[in-house]
Amino acid sequence: MAWQFTIVPRLLHFREPAGTSRGVYTVRQVWYVVLSDGEGRTGVGECAPLHDLSADAGPDYAERLEACCFQFCETGDLYASVPAGCPSMRFGLETALCHLRAGSLRFFDTAFSRGEEDVPINGLVWMGDHDRMLERMEAKLAQGFHCLKFKIGGIDFESECDLLRRVRERCPDPAELEIRLDANGSFTPENAMERLEILASFRPHSLEQPVRQGQWPLMAELCRRSPVPLALDEELIGVPEEAREDLLAVIRPAWLVLKPTLHGGMKGCEEWIDLAGQYGCGFWVTSALESNIGLNAIAQWRAKRPCDMPQGLGTGQLFTDNCEGMPSAMRGPVVHCDPARPEPDLTAWLGLSHN
Numbered sequence: 001m002a003w004q005f006t007i008v009p010r011l012l013h014f015r016e017p018a019g020t021s022r023g024v025y026t027v028r029q030v031w032y033v034v035l036s037d038g039e040g041r042t043g044v045g046e047c048a049p050l051h052d053l054s055a056d057a058g059p060d061y062a063e064r065l066e067a068c069c070f071q072f073c074e075t076g077d078l079y080a081s082v083p084a085g086c087p088s089m090r091f092g093l094e095t096a097l098c099h100l101r102a103g104s105l106r107f108f109d110t111a112f113s114r115g116e117e118d119v120p121i122n123g124l125v126w127m128g129d130h131d132r133m134l135e136r137m138e139a140k141l142a143q144g145f146h147c148l149k150f151k152i153g154g155i156d157f158e159s160e161c162d163l164l165r166r167v168r169e170r171c172p173d174p175a176e177l178e179i180r181l182d183a184n185g186s187f188t189p190e191n192a193m194e195r196l197e198i199l200a201s202f203r204p205h206s207l208e209q210p211v212r213q214g215q216w217p218l219m220a221e222l223c224r225r226s227p228v229p230l231a232l233d234e235e236l237i238g239v240p241e242e243a244r245e246d247l248l249a250v251i252r253p254a255w256l257v258l259k260p261t262l263h264g265g266m267k268g269c270e271e272w273i274d275l276a277g278q279y280g281c282g283f284w285v286t287s288a289l290e291s292n293i294g295l296n297a298i299a300q301w302r303a304k305r306p307c308d309m310p311q312g313l314g315t316g317q318l319f320t321d322n323c324e325g326m327p328s329a330m331r332g333p334v335v336h337c338d339p340a341r342p343e344p345d346l347t348a349w350l351g352l353s354h355n
Contacts, residue, residue: 012319045093048290
């Protein structure tokens, strides 16, 4: 097969600054891979590494991505061509192949792609000052969300607790409003347990990554003692395949939070899901600040498995210069796929002529 590729870089602009405990994002560099098979079929995938987090990020990213694409076009073997340590590149090529083979942005024949079932999602409350976070929380509740995720660690802990106190005063029953927390590794070994005990009073569903990754004995101890079920996120980044089972056997988390862009692409996340089942861990899937192209791909893939609990797929509308009209789109507290919606011409959106 005469594979060919084109790589189109884009700088996406956030509608408003997106704060995490690692800093504030205002722009997002992504690369779109356009694959063609020489027979008139084309597919587009999004490679979106986070510069301060992804295992494959770096100043030579574009050159390495090009080399991987060349190798794939020579061999036709995606996983032999793209190293396991390059998850965002794998995800981009996986997405492009799914698009090309399906001939549609509805990659798989599922109840979701047919518009019969939606994927429930949590409402993400971005970091900001206390009043801004309160406004965001109120907006999500007004949109009908029954699960809110708060990123904490960006302002003082007391202000964050006050915010959660207000949430619980308004919605005291966790069955009516689920609270998820994400510390992004902002707790220290000295204060982590104390903070978890305080946060337990707000009856959260879970807390992601209380301390920085790479501290397996500490994380194992926290998982054993914490009154709040703990989830791994950053901890899973860059873990070699041969060490994944060891990680789960040592730490024994309650949950895994999986991002194809960070955790091995679709294939890598499937492997984590299989291991999670062996070790009694639950999981959910989230996006990693991709544009609508990446978000659609994650939703299409996630919907291949039963999907009852809220996923973290609410970030697709973050950018002013997004690709509009994708089949999958947020509709209040769910992602819905409209089977009758005309699909956008992604090659035209990327400024490429048709073959």
